[in-house]
Amino acid sequence: MTAGRRGAGLTAKWRIFTGLPAGLKALIGLSFVVALGSYMVTPFIGVLMVEAVGMDIRVAGVLVAVATFIQFGGSILGGAVVNRLGLKRTMVGALALRTAGLVLLGVAVKVPWVAYPAVVLVAAGPALYLPANKAYIVTSVSDDLRPLFLGVSSAALNAGMGLGPLLAALLIDADPVVLLVGLAGLFALITAAHQAALKPLARRPAAAPGTAAVPATAAAGAGGRTGKRAALRGALRPVLFTGLAFYLFFFFQSFIGLYAARISHVQVLGWVMLLNCAMVVLLQPVLADRIARADYRLLVVGSFVLMGLGMAAMALGGTPALLAGTALFTLGEVFLFLRCDLELVDRVPDDPAFAFGVQRLTAGIGGLLAGVVGGFVFAHYEAAGNLGAFWLVVAAQCAGAALLALLLAGGRRRPAAPEPPLPDPAPAEPAVAR
Missing domain, CATH: 1.20.1250.20 (MFS general substrate transporter like domains)
Structure with a gap:
């Protein structure tokens, strides 16, 4: 009986997933590709700075530490950027930043000083992308489905994170310029796919049938800000x-x-x-x-x-x-x-x-x-x-x-x-x- 109920529950979850809007299903799949491409370069940035660019290992260590903080700490700006640009445009813009950063990393092999803005751009991309990615998911589904789809999103990201370094290890001995420019091309395609597949979302999910929609700006006043601080x-x-x-x-x-x-x-x-x-x-x-x-x-x-x-x-x-x-x-x-x-x-x-x-x-x-x-x-x-x-x-x-x-x-x-x-x-x- 328990096994039957569990099987029925998994079947129901699968049917829920297959019934999602095409844009949301595409985003979950693209999350895997983004993480795969990101983790083909992120764990090896220090190695690239020292071996390919010729940077002093101590300088490279500081640069990687600063980039790590930007990649995570910079996400606090994600809410402000989303409020101005919207979820879709924030993700597309963030992926464009990472694409530009990868191109500059390839250039840095020949022009070392370019490594500094390149690493900052590579780190700034996920700083803006990931909060918008998760916000798009929780805005697209009901409160009851948030745990399931945050788990699915995390699974997609972690699958890419696990496979990316293994794939990169096979290519790490290749010409670093070719590898980085190839990854930049991949991210250009990913950026275009986000632009084509995603629908612009309102800041709040659609109202239930038979109820009035809540305006997206309803919480933007002083009361909304006070509520956010209290929260x-x-x-x-x-x-x-x-x-x-x-x-x-x-x-x-x-x-x-x-x-x-x-x-x-x-x-x-x-x-x-x-x-x-x-x-x-x-x-x-x-x-x-x-x-x-x-x-x-x-x-x-x-x-x-x-x-x-x-x-x-x-x-x-x-x-x-x-x-x-x-x-x-x-x-x-x-x-x-x-x-x-x-x-x-x-x-x-x-x-x-x-x-x-x-x-x-x-x-x-x-x-x-x-x-x-x-x-x-x-x-x-x-x-x-x-x-x-x-x-x-x-x-x-x-x-x-x-x-x-x-x-x-x-x-x-x-x-x-x-x-x-x-x-x-x-x-x-x-x-x-x-």
Whole structure:
């Protein structure tokens, strides 16, 4: 009986997906291609700066750190840009910025000073694109379907993130100019596909049949701004735990490659990242409804505990320990990051692009702090010949985050969503901004 119900639920979700407007289905597919192309270059920017451009490794490190902060922290501007340009034009413009940045990176191989504006443009693209991408999705579906489709979107992005580095590893020995210009061409096509496939959305979803539509500017006055500030004050705890989650995640993302190279072989990194992304792809959409309804405190505490156990497993060294630790860490990531998205959007429901911009700003701050702190800690234990202790330090921080969540996170549950109705045979397109 349980298996039958589960199969019926999956069938219903599939029918909901197939009944979506063509533009939204295209965006989910394009999200995969964007992440694939992005992660063919993003993890290797430091290598390109040093090996192809000839930049000093210390300068390259600073440039990459600044680019990382721009890529995440710059998303706080996403809400303002969306308010001025709209969701579709923001995404198209952001992809054009990244295309231009990739062209300039190719030029920088011959003209090194061009690397500075090139890296900034490459980072600025996703800073604006990703908040608008997620906002387009949550604006296009009902509140009940937000968890499912944020999970599907995350799965598409993570699939691209997992496959991109593996594909790039096969091409990294090619002429860097050819590789970068080829990627620029890919992003030009992606930009054109967004322009052709997406409908301009109003800032609010269409009203239900038989009700009056809410004007897109209704929340733009002083009352709307006051409400946003009040909502953000209520979101301080979710923002805190989002920042902690990204701080701990960037220890994993930034230092797992160096650790793998020291104790095994850098090629292990490809399998580690593939496992990380594959688990998110396979688990997050399936568990989305349960993650949305779970007790907030228990979910956050449990997620940090799982992340800590994963870090402690990595301290054992060896490829099996790395893979087992990655699996535990990723399980915590699957639960935590989707719920962080949902909590922030729930608190700023009238401006999801702004909510996702705040989320990515906390990610940028967390990544910057993890890079600074982790660099010193990693160097200390490498000099001491005890790299495993690095992950024990990270595990201890995960335990501290879990304790903080136990004390401060409320036990709020999101209301259970009713069973979604099956789509009409010919669903209406999303609301078009007038």
